Amino acid sequence: MNITKRRGAAIAGVLAIALVGAACGSDNSGSSSSATSAAATTAGGATTTTAGGAATSAGATTTAAGGGGATTTVKVSGTLQGSGSTFQAAFQQEAIADFQKANSGTTITYGGGGSGKGRTDLAQSVVNFAGSDAPFDAASKPANPVLYFPVLLGPITVSYNLSGLSKPLQLSADALAKIFSRTIKTWNDPAIAADNPGVTLPSTAITVVHRSDGSGTTQNFTQYLMAAAPSSWTLGSGSTVQWPADTQAGNGNTGVAQIVTQTSGAVGYVDLSDAIASKLSYANIKNSSGKYIEPTPDSASAAGEGITVNADLTFSAINSPAPTAYPITYQSWVLVYQTQTSAGTGQLLKAYLGYLLGDGQKLLPDLDYAPLSKTLQASAVKQLDQLKIGA
Amino acid sequence: MTATVTATEAPPGEQPNLGGRRRWGDKSFRLIALLSGLSVLAILALIAISTTKEAWPIFSHDAAEFFFSSTWAPNQGKFGSLAFVYGTLVTSVIALVFAVPLSIGIALFITEVAPRWLKRPIVSVLDLLAVVPSVVFGLWGILVLAEPIGNFYDNVASALSPIPILGQLFDQPASGRSFFTAGLILAIMIIPIITSLTREVFDTTPTAEKEAAYGLGATRWEMIRASVFSHSKGGVVGAVTLGLGRAMGETIAAALVIGSNPQITANLFAPGYSMPAVIANEFGESSGDWRAALIGLGVVLFILTIIVNLTARAIVSRSIRRTRGE
Numbered sequence: 001m002n003i004t005k006r007r008g009a010a011i012a013g014v015l016a017i018a019l020v021g022a023a024c025g026s027d028n029s030g031s032s033s034s035a036t037s038a039a040a041t042t043a044g045g046a047t048t049t050t051a052g053g054a055a056t057s058a059g060a061t062t063t064a065a066g067g068g069g070a071t072t073t074v075k076v077s078g079t080l081q082g083s084g085s086t087f088q089a090a091f092q093q094e095a096i097a098d099f100q101k102a103n104s105g106t107t108i109t110y111g112g113g114g115s116g117k118g119r120t121d122l123a124q125s126v127v128n129f130a131g132s133d134a135p136f137d138a139a140s141k142p143a144n145p146v147l148y149f150p151v152l153l154g155p156i157t158v159s160y161n162l163s164g165l166s167k168p169l170q171l172s173a174d175a176l177a178k179i180f181s182r183t184i185k186t187w188n189d190p191a192i193a194a195d196n197p198g199v200t201l202p203s204t205a206i207t208v209v210h211r212s213d214g215s216g217t218t219q220n221f222t223q224y225l226m227a228a229a230p231s232s233w234t235l236g237s238g239s240t241v242q243w244p245a246d247t248q249a250g251n252g253n254t255g256v257a258q259i260v261t262q263t264s265g266a267v268g269y270v271d272l273s274d275a276i277a278s279k280l281s282y283a284n285i286k287n288s289s290g291k292y293i294e295p296t297p298d299s300a301s302a303a304g305e306g307i308t309v310n311a312d313l314t315f316s317a318i319n320s321p322a323p324t325a326y327p328i329t330y331q332s333w334v335l336v337y338q339t340q341t342s343a344g345t346g347q348l349l350k351a352y353l354g355y356l357l358g359d360g361q362k363l364l365p366d367l368d369y370a371p372l373s374k375t376l377q378a379s380a381v382k383q384l385d386q387l388k389i390g391a
Numbered sequence: 392m393t394a395t396v397t398a399t400e401a402p403p404g405e406q407p408n409l410g411g412r413r414r415w416g417d418k419s420f421r422l423i424a425l426l427s428g429l430s431v432l433a434i435l436a437l438i439a440i441s442t443t444k445e446a447w448p449i450f451s452h453d454a455a456e457f458f459f460s461s462t463w464a465p466n467q468g469k470f471g472s473l474a475f476v477y478g479t480l481v482t483s484v485i486a487l488v489f490a491v492p493l494s495i496g497i498a499l500f501i502t503e504v505a506p507r508w509l510k511r512p513i514v515s516v517l518d519l520l521a522v523v524p525s526v527v528f529g530l531w532g533i534l535v536l537a538e539p540i541g542n543f544y545d546n547v548a549s550a551l552s553p554i555p556i557l558g559q560l561f562d563q564p565a566s567g568r569s570f571f572t573a574g575l576i577l578a579i580m581i582i583p584i585i586t587s588l589t590r591e592v593f594d595t596t597p598t599a600e601k602e603a604a605y606g607l608g609a610t611r612w613e614m615i616r617a618s619v620f621s622h623s624k625g626g627v628v629g630a631v632t633l634g635l636g637r638a639m640g641e642t643i644a645a646a647l648v649i650g651s652n653p654q655i656t657a658n659l660f661a662p663g664y665s666m667p668a669v670i671a672n673e674f675g676e677s678s679g680d681w682r683a684a685l686i687g688l689g690v691v692l693f694i695l696t697i698i699v700n701l702t703a704r705a706i707v708s709r710s711i712r713r714t715r716g717e
Contacts (some may be wrong), residue, residue: 115674140678194522207566212651214465214676222466238466239676249651249663251672262538263566 025263076127076348077105084111084118084131086333087216090367091152093318095360099352102222106190106348115216118240124147128349130335131214135314145338147387148313149380151356153304153370155295156221156328157275157282160267161260162187164202165281168294171194172286173228173319173327179267180208180225182237182244187265195286202265210260214239220318220328220330222268227286227319228327254278269328272300273368287327288319297370299326304373313379329370339388346389357381439693448680458689463669465654465677467577470684471622472691473492478560478570478665479692485574485659486581486638491631493578494585501586502593503615514590521583529644532576535646537567542667544569544660564660568650571659576644581634588633592626595618625707632703636696642667 008258082092091300092110100106110131113121118130135148158176160169171179177193178184184191211218221238235241243249248263250256256268257278272295275282284292284315293299300317303325310313317329334353339348361371372380443450451456460471497517501510544564553559596619604614620627626627650662651672666688674685 116676116678120678137678213644213672214674215675236464236466240673242462242464242466242467242469243652244657244662245652245654246565247652248568251647251651259566 004112010117011174012366051084057118067354068093069211074343076103076351078107078344078346078348080106080107080108080129080345080352081127081132082110082118082129082334083113083121083127084335085115085133085216085270085332087115087133087154087330088131088152088369090333091360091369092344094367095356095364098360098363099355101125101388103351107350108314108352116214119186119335122337125138125337128336128345131332131337133330133332135217135312135333136335142337146337147337147338147383149353149357149383150313150331150333150372150376151360151380152364153300153329153331153372155226155272155297155300155326155370156217156269156330156369157272157280157295158267158285158328159257159260159270159278159280159282161264162204163201164263166199167196170286170292171282171283171366176285177225177229177232179206180206180210180243181233182246183232191371195292206263207263208244208247208264209250209256210243210247211240211253211256211267212251215252217269217271218333220327224318224328225317272297272367273283276368285327287323287325289323291325293321293324295326295328297365297368299324300370301373303327303329304331304370304376309376309379313376314385338386340390343390348388350384350387350389353384354381357384396648400528406576412708417568439690442686442690442693446683446690448683449687453475460689461653463664465673465684468680470680470687470690471670472684474475475664475666475669475688475693476657476695477655478649478653478663479568479667479695481659481663482573482577482665483635483638484644485571486577486629489575489578489640490582490585490634494582494589494630495627497582497586498589498593499615499619501590503611503619514587517583517586517700521587525580525641527644528576528580529647531650532572532644533568536576537572539567539568540572540575544571548660559657560659562658562660563663564658565650565652568648568662570649570663573645573649573663573665576648577641579636580641580644581638584635584637585630586628589623589627592623592630595626596622624710626708628703628707632700635699635703639696640667640692642671646671 034311037219070248089110089112096108096110111127115132118127118132119136119140121127122130123140125137131151136142136146142184146181158171162169169192171192172195175195175259178191180263181212186203186205188203191200193201216239218241219237219239222233222235222241225233226237235243248259248266250259250268251275253271256306257270257274258281260268260280261278262267270278270280270282282295284294303317303320303324305320305325306322307317309322314333315331317331318324319327320329326364334356336349336353357372359379363375364371370376425441453470457470457472459473460469461473461477462469462471463474497513501513505513541564544561544567547561548563551561600618600622601614604617609617645665646668649663649665649668650666652662653664653669654661655661670685674682674712
C-alpha cells in the first residue's frame with residue numbers, strides 16, 4: 001500500500017472507533033425507555049381504568065390499599081429496579097424479600113450506592129424508584145414531576161467509648177457542637193459536666209470520629225448541629241464537611257463504629273442498627289423540650305409528630321418539637337416519577353409502595369428503624385392515588 | 392553469452408509478489424493489527440476528552456481555586472485539589488523508597504545469588520503476591536496493621552522529636568491511619584511487579600559481559616555494578632515507573648488506611664488523603680459542581696501519570712545515549 005492509502009486507512013480506523021465511542025456515550029436517552037419497558041411482561045398493552053381507585057388490567061388486579069395496614073389482594077408481576085440511600089438499604093432488602101414471597105413473579109432489586117446516586121439514577125430513568133435521605137435540590141431536579149414517599153425514620157446515635165461511667169452519658173446540642181468542632185478536647189470539660197450532674201467524668205482526651213465517605217447521615221447530623229446549636233457549630237452542613245484536622249474518619253457506619261470501639265475516649269455518630277450491632281454505648285441527647293432522650297425506635301417515631309410537613313411530603317424530622325422525640329432523627333424517602341408510562345411497571349410500583357407504607361412498616365422496629373408516625377403514614381398512603389399509571 | 396535468468400526481482404524495500412491469496416491474508420492481518428493499535432490511542436483520547444468534558448464546569452469557573460487551593464469543603468462549594476495531589480505524591484514516594492531497593496535486592500538475589508533449587512519457589516511466591524487483589528491488602532492493613540503500628544509511630548515520634556528535620560517528618564500520629572501506613576501498604580503491593588520485571592531485565596544481561604568483568608578481576612558486587620546495572624538501567628526505570636503508576640492510582644487499599652483527612656503537612660504519621668481515595672469515598676453522594684470537581688481530580692491524576700511517564704522515558708533515553716557514548 002502506498003503512503004496515502006495507508007494514511008487513509010488509519011484515519012478511517014480512528015474515525016470508526018471514535019464514532020463507536022460517541023454512540024456509546026450518548027446512550028442515556030436510549031436506556032430510559034428500555035428500563036421502563038423492561039418490566040412489562042404479561043401485561044403488554046394492558047388497559048387501566050382508575051375509577052375509584054380500583055384498577056384492572058390483563059394480569060394485574062389491584063384493590064386499592066386504603067388506610068395503613070389494610071391487606072391488599074394484589075396480583076402483580078414484573079421487575080422493578082431501585083437504588084440510592086444506604087440508610088434504608090436494610091429495610092429495602094427485608095421488604096423486597098417479603099414482598100417477593102407474597103407475590104411470586106415479581107423481581108425487585110435495590111442497589112444502594114448512596115442517596116446522590118439514587119437521585120441521579122432516577123433523573124436518568126435508569127431505575128424505577130430511588131431511595132434518598134434528602135429531596136432533589138433545585139439544580140438537579142428532573143423535568144417530570146417526582147413524588148416523595150417517606151418510608152421510615154431513624155435515629156443517629158452519638159456513640160462513645162468511655163469506661164467507668166455510672167449512667168449513660170447525657171449531651172446537649174451545644175456540647176455536641178463543641179465536641180465535634182474540637183472546641184472541647186477532654187471528656188471532663190465543664191460543658192459536658194454541666195449536662196451530667198453528679199457523674200465523675202474521666203480526663204481522657206476526646207477522639208472525634210466522622211465519616212470519610214459522603215453520606216446522608218453526615219448531612220442530617222450536621223443539619224441538627226446547625227439547627228440546634230448555631231452559635232457553636234460553624235462548619236455548615238452537607239454530606240461531607242470540612243472536619244477539623246485532628247479528627248479521624250471511618251468508611252461507612254461500620255467503619256466509624258469500628259474506630260470508636262477500638263479507641264478509648266472516642267465519640268462518633270452512628271446509625272442505631274450499626275451501634276447496636278457493634279455493642280456501642282450511646283448518649284441521651286437533650287431535645288428541644290429540654291429532656292434527655294435515649295435513641296430508640298419509639299422516640300424516633302415520636303419525632304415525626306409536630307413537624308412541618310410540606311405538601312409534597314418533604315420534611316425534616318431533625319430537632320423535632322415533640323416532647324418525647326429523639327432530636328437527631330432523620331428520614332428517608334422513596335422517590336418515583338408521578339407519571340408511569342408503562343402500566344405493568346406502574347401497578348407493580350404502586351403495589352410495592354403500598355406494601356412499604358402498610359405491612360412493611362411492621363418490619364422496621366426489628367431492624368432498629370422507626371415506623372412512620374400515624375399522620376405521616378396516612379398522608380403518604382393518600383399520595384399513592386396521585387400516581388398516574390399508563391398515561 | 393550468459394543466459395539471463397529473468398526472475399522478477401522486486402525493487403528493494405517492497406514485498407515480493409507472493410500471489411493473490413497470501414497477499415490478502417497479510418493485508419487483513421495488517422489492518423487488524425493497525426486497528427488494535429489505533430484503538431488504544433482512541434481509548435486514551437476518549438478518556439481524556441470525556442473526563443475533561445465532565446469536569447469542565449469546575450475548570451471553567453474555579454480553575455485557580457481548584458488547582459491552587461488546599462481547602463476541600465463540598466458543602467460550601469470550595470474545591471481545592473492541592474491536598475490530594477500532595478497525598479498522592481507523598482504516599483507514592485514513600486512506597487517507592489521502600490519498594491525499589493527491596494525489589495532490586497530480591498531480583499539480584501534471584502538472578503545472581505540464589506541456588507537454582509531456590510529460584511523457582513521464590514518466583515512463584517512473588518507472582519502469587521502480584522495477583523492478590525488490592526482490596527485484600529487494604530483490609531489486612533486496616534485490621535492488622537493500622538492499630539499496632541500506631542504504637543510504633545508513637546515510639547518513633549518520641550525518639551526522633553529532638554532532631555530538627557526528622558522530628559518534623561515523624562511527628563505525633565493521630566492513629567495508625569496515615570500517609571506512612573498507606574505508603575507501606577502501597578510498597579508491599581508494587582514490590583511483586585517491580586521485582587518480576589527487574590528480574591527479567593537482569594536475566595538478559597549477556598553472560599559475555601559478566602565473564603568479562605570477572606576476567607578483569609572484579610568482585611561479584613563490582614561485576615553487578617559494571618555489567619548488570621549498566622545493561623539494565625532502561626528496563627529497571629521502566630519497571631519502577633510501572634510500579635509508581637500503580638501506586639499513584641491505587642484506590643481501595645489507600646482509601647482504607649490513609650486517614651481521609653485532606654491536609655498538607657510535613658508529618659508523615661498524620662492522616663492524609665489521596666486523589667483516588669477521595670473519588671472512591673465521595674463520588675456516590677456527589678452531584679453538580681462536587682461531581683465535576685471529583686472528575687477534575689481524575690483528570691489531574693491522569694495528567695500527573697502522563698508527566699511521570701514522560702519524565703521517566705526521558706531519563707531512560709538520556710542515560711542510554713550516555714552509555715552509548717553519544
